[in-house]
Amino acid sequence: MPHIPRIHLSFGFRHTILSASRRRIYSKIEKGMAVVTIIALIFFVVEVAHPGIPSLDDIKGSLLIPEMVNLPFYTAATLTRLTIAYFISLGIALSMGILAAEKKGFALIFYPIYDIGQSVPILALFPILFISLSQVFGGSIGLEITSLTMLVADMIWYLFLNIITAVKTIPDEIREVSQLIGMKGLQRVRHIVLPAILPALVTGSMLSFATGWNTVIFSEYMPYGSKVLWLPGLGSFLDKAALQEGNTILLGFLLLIMTTLVIAVDRLIWRRLLRRAERYAAEVM
Amino acid sequence: MKVLEVRNLSKVFTGERSIVALDDVSFEVSKDEFLCIVGPSGCGKSTLLRMVAGIERINGGDILFHEKPISGPNEKIMMIFQHFGLLPWKTALENVLLPLEVHGIPNGEASKVASEYLGKVGLGDFMDAYPHDLSGGMKQRVGIARALAMKPEILLMDEPFSSLDELTASTLRREVLRIWADPNLPTDTFLMVSHNVSEAVFMADRVIVMSPRPGRVVEDVKVDIPRPRVEHARDPKFFDTVEYIIQVIEKACGGKLPGCEINNGIG
Numbered sequence: 001m002p003h004i005p006r007i008h009l010s011f012g013f014r015h016t017i018l019s020a021s022r023r024r025i026y027s028k029i030e031k032g033m034a035v036v037t038i039i040a041l042i043f044f045v046v047e048v049a050h051p052g053i054p055s056l057d058d059i060k061g062s063l064l065i066p067e068m069v070n071l072p073f074y075t076a077a078t079l080t081r082l083t084i085a086y087f088i089s090l091g092i093a094l095s096m097g098i099l100a101a102e103k104k105g106f107a108l109i110f111y112p113i114y115d116i117g118q119s120v121p122i123l124a125l126f127p128i129l130f131i132s133l134s135q136v137f138g139g140s141i142g143l144e145i146t147s148l149t150m151l152v153a154d155m156i157w158y159l160f161l162n163i164i165t166a167v168k169t170i171p172d173e174i175r176e177v178s179q180l181i182g183m184k185g186l187q188r189v190r191h192i193v194l195p196a197i198l199p200a201l202v203t204g205s206m207l208s209f210a211t212g213w214n215t216v217i218f219s220e221y222m223p224y225g226s227k228v229l230w231l232p233g234l235g236s237f238l239d240k241a242a243l244q245e246g247n248t249i250l251l252g253f254l255l256l257i258m259t260t261l262v263i264a265v266d267r268l269i270w271r272r273l274l275r276r277a278e279r280y281a282a283e284v285m
Numbered sequence: 286m287k288v289l290e291v292r293n294l295s296k297v298f299t300g301e302r303s304i305v306a307l308d309d310v311s312f313e314v315s316k317d318e319f320l321c322i323v324g325p326s327g328c329g330k331s332t333l334l335r336m337v338a339g340i341e342r343i344n345g346g347d348i349l350f351h352e353k354p355i356s357g358p359n360e361k362i363m364m365i366f367q368h369f370g371l372l373p374w375k376t377a378l379e380n381v382l383l384p385l386e387v388h389g390i391p392n393g394e395a396s397k398v399a400s401e402y403l404g405k406v407g408l409g410d411f412m413d414a415y416p417h418d419l420s421g422g423m424k425q426r427v428g429i430a431r432a433l434a435m436k437p438e439i440l441l442m443d444e445p446f447s448s449l450d451e452l453t454a455s456t457l458r459r460e461v462l463r464i465w466a467d468p469n470l471p472t473d474t475f476l477m478v479s480h481n482v483s484e485a486v487f488m489a490d491r492v493i494v495m496s497p498r499p500g501r502v503v504e505d506v507k508v509d510i511p512r513p514r515v516e517h518a519r520d521p522k523f524f525d526t527v528e529y530i531i532q533v534i535e536k537a538c539g540g541k542l543p544g545c546e547i548n549n550g551i552g
Contacts, residue, residue, distance in 0.1 A: 173370035179340040181384035181435075182358050191383060195374040 062249035067240075070232065075257065078220070078233040082212045085151030089159055089208060092152075094201075097163035101170065101193045102185065110164055118157040122150055123218065130222055130229075143229050147219040154215040155208040162204030166197035199277040206270045213262055234258060288474050289314040289337065289439060293346035295499075296332055306332050308499035309346070314439075319465055319475045321485040323530065324495030324503075325538055330478045333500070334441050337476065338364045350439075360388060363432035363472075364441040367448055369424040371416040371431075377403060378412040381431045388435070402434040403427070406460070422453035426460075433464065433472055442477040446484065454484075459515065462488060466512075482534070486526045487514050494530060496537040503537045506530055 026034075100107040129149060134142030170192065178192050220236035221243075222229045228244075230236040234254065241250040296307040306329035314320050322330045335341035337348055339358040348355045350362065363384075371380050378399055385395035403412055406426040416424055425445060432440055445461070446454035465475050479485050485492045492506045508526055510517050517523055 171368070171370075173366045173368050174372060176335070176338075176340050176364075176366070177370040177372075180338055180358050180364055181387050182360070183387050187387060191372070191375075195372070198374075 059249055062247050063253060065247075065250070067237070071237070071257070074232055074234050074237050075261070077231070078216055078235055079261070081147060081151065081220075081231075081233060082209065082216060085148050085155055085212060086205070086209060088148070088152050089156035090205070093156055093159035093163050093204075096160065097167050097197060098189055098193055100164055101167040102188070107164065107168060110160075114157065114161055114164070117153075118161070120153070122153045122215070125153075126150060126219070126222070130224070140229075140231075143222055143231055146222075147216075147231055150219040151212055151215050155212045158207035158211065159201070159204040162200040162207075163197050166200035167193065170196045199274075202270065202273045202277045206266070206274070209265065209270070210262070213258065234261075286316045287313050288316045288318075288351065289476070290349040290352075291333070291337070291346070292349065294333070294336065294343065294348060295345040296329060296336065296341075297344050305499040308501050310495075310500065310502055311346075312493055312502060312505060314474060314476060316438075317473045319462075319477070319488060319490045320493065321477045321479055321489035321491070322493045322495060323479055323482055323485045323534070324500060325497045325534060326480060327498050328495045329498060329500035330495055331443050334364070334443050334476065334478050337439075338362055338441055360435055361437050362439045362441065363435050363437040364443065365425065365428045365432050365445050367444040369416070369421075369428045369448075371424055371427055373416050376413050376415055377408055377419065377427045377430075380416070380427055381434050384431060384435050398434050399430075402430040405433070405464075406430045420453070421449045422457055425449065425457060429461070429464070433470065436471045438472065439474045439476060440472050442475065444478055444480065447479070447481065458484065458488060462512075462514075482530050483527050486510070486523060486530065487518060492530055494533045494537065504533050506533070 096106070096110055100110055126146070130143060130146040133146050133149070136142065137145060174192060174196070178188050183191065216233065217235040217238055220231040220233040221239035230240070234257065238251065238254045238258070241247045241254060290313045292311050294307055294310040295305070298304040298306055310333065312320075322333065324330050332341055336343050337355065339355050339362065343355075350359060355362075372383070375383065378396070381399040381403055382395055385398060386392075390398070400409070400412060403409060406429050408423060408426050408430065411419060411423065416427070419427065428445075442461075446457055449457065461475070464470060465473065477485070477488065482492075486508055489508055492508060493502055494504045494506060495501065496503045506526070506529070510520065510522055510526065514523075
């Protein structure tokens with residue numbers, strides 16, 4: 001037996017260093033830019049959109065409206081809508097990714113689908129979708145389904161592209177190994193395809209959820225003829241505050257709530273998953 | 286005893302332009318033999334190896350393993366790869382375990398076999414390390430352990446040392462020869478693809494020289510140098526054999542040095 005150098009690496013210790021270095025560290029410039037942006041926003045809201053510094057009574061009057069009681073429910077409804085749309089998108093994108101991984105022919109079909117699908121302006125389709133769906137399901141359910149459809153149609157593409165690209169970059173040798181040792185469909189999906197695409201899946205999910213927050217604001221609120229149809233949710237509340245009541249202070253407050261939610265979801269879910277997934281991506285040949 | 290027989294094998298890659306990678310290749314491999322295939326890049330030697338492994342389709346001719354044609358992967362024929370082919374998301378132990386699990390070997394026994402073979406290649410202390418934390422040589426050791434743990438009869442090696450530094454490669458070559466000679470291991474027939482002629486002469490009983498694309502067998506050279514070869518690597522006979530094989534390759538390339546051909550990526 002030849003001599004093998006005994007290198008005593010303490011892996012636990014190394015992992016601490018690695019995970020610390022993988023944590024995003026913001027530079028002074030980035031922090032500075034964030035501060036400037038926030039100050040500019042506050043200035044815009046207070047001075048331009050709502051001239052004059054609002055008094056405490058102004059704030060009270062703007063925020064203490066009857067509908068405020070529904071805020072927790074609205075928040076929950078919007079989060080639920082986003083989550084359902086995310087999982088539908090994930091399901092579709094994953095199945096397509098796995099199909100592409102198993103049969104090379106599918107990958108060739110999926111790229112044109114992506115090219116066309118992601119360039120469809122979904123906002124333009126909103127009224128058409130709603131009119132046809134509300135004929136079938138009636139106004140409120142029709143709008144709920146329209147909203148979900150629009151969310152999926154907007155959220156799916158980041159997941160789709162990330163997954164298909166990740167599947168395409170699985171090294172040939174790893175595919176050959178799976179063939180050589182006689183892995184069957186599900187084994188290959190579990191041991192090869194899913195771990196290989198996990199990092200791309202998480203980054204795709206982050207982008208997908210982010211675009212979902214954007215879409216949810218208009219997909220919950222539908223001016224239809226002379227009346228307005230809306231779904232209970234944070235998005236429609238924002239629209240009402242802006243479009244119906246012109247209540248800038250309420251608008252600012254709701255934006256603050258939404259920003260907090262976005263940051264919370266990012267910190268509590270995506271960042272953690274990303275850190276775990278990066279270990280998988282540590283080496284791709 | 287004849288273990289493997291390649292008979293009139295040919296391979297055509299069809300695409301926009303058909304490429305004949307192999308043309309009427311025939312040779313035999315006996316039990317306990319260490320056979321090496323050398324040839325210029327693009328001569329289809331790696332394709333040939335993959336066809337023996339059952340992971341590349343055969344267009345014409347046969348490959349017989351114990352007289353039966355190969356039509357797909359066979360657990361008695363395992364392979365190690367140039368870039369190791371390890372799954373980065375599994376530890377060394379899990380990588381070795383995977384083929385055993387796929388073949389339905391019970392968990393307890395599989396872990397026992399996997400750790401035993403990792404121990405045999407000197408990685409007993411690194412079972413829980415991820416490939417990322419291992420050096421190139423150590424990764425290839427995991428690859429070797431993964432192949433041997435299946436207790437195959439034939440071990441295929443696709444340029445197994447060419448992505449390692451020379452010192453590591455030289456250590457691993459001796460290690461592979463030790464494994465080949467080990468009477469306690471069931472794996473005793475080795476088939477290696479290489480473009481390093483001295484490596485081939487150092488390791489093999491027979492060297493099959495192939496022509497540039499379309500790959501044909503140009504000559505079957507018996508390496509008549511006693512083992513252990515480490516002790517004979519400075520003999521004139523060693524250099525003569527290397528020189529002779531290089532000349533055969535040059536002649537096959539039309540009198541020019543290997544590298545004369547356009548490498549189309551099939552190798």
